[in-house]
Amino acid sequence: MKRIITAHVNNSSGVLNRITGLFARRQYNIDSITVGITENPRVSRMTFVVVADSMDNVEQVIKQLHKQVDVLKVKDVTDESIIARELALIKIIVSPQQRGEVAALVNTFRATTIDIGRDSMTLQVTGDTQKVEALIDLLRPYGIKELARTGVTAFNRSTKQAQEPNSRLTLIN
CATH class of the missing domain: 3.30.70.260 (ACT domain)
Structure with missing residues (x-):
């Protein structure tokens, strides 16, 4: 586990x-x-x-x-209720004709293109581990040239406070 x-x-x-x-x-x-x-x-x-x-x-x-x-x-x-994220930089092999297809895929994951070469693109994705893994899996058929990941960083979510009609504060998770 x-x-x-x-x-x-x-x-x-x-x-x-x-x-x-x-x-x-x-x-x-x-x-x-x-x-x-x-x-x-x-x-x-x-x-x-x-x-x-x-x-x-x-x-x-x-x-x-x-x-x-x-x-x-x-x-x-x-x-616990946490916020956990990681960052991945992924350089894939793409032809100029495939760039539009990859750009559409990248937008779906709210990733960004940070570099374009003659036969490659470098992408940046931030999110939970499952999101990063899903994008990597979808990019594998293009050919992953390089991959660098930060690992997970996390901390507890904020406690939300709501005002009740009788003016008492109630903690809501």
Whole structure:
């Protein structure tokens, strides 16, 4: 089962190496990892997608992550209401005659064409993993020359507030 784990860590050298080493020691394969600074330049956010045998294994890794000095916060967000996106750059082989057909396909996925060569096009798509996978599958018959993906990055959705007639605030998920 795939799990999405987020961690807030101190933005300092060596932290990524120590944390990925922890996953390696537990023999977890990291399906994807994204890292970047947050609204606070001293803190980075890491998003890991890992394949786990059981929830016990995931909980054990989270406990081990909490013990790391530079880790500020860790959370398994898989079963929560989250916003998760990834980015893919896809260079495909196309003739000038096929460009219109590909452009129509790209528009359907709200992807963009970011480069056109004599015999290739480079496309950019952003969305959930299923959307990215679906576009890649549809582009395979053209011939994928190059493919680069960022991996999933995610965080919790905002809580929506609604005003009730008696002026109490009610939280709606």
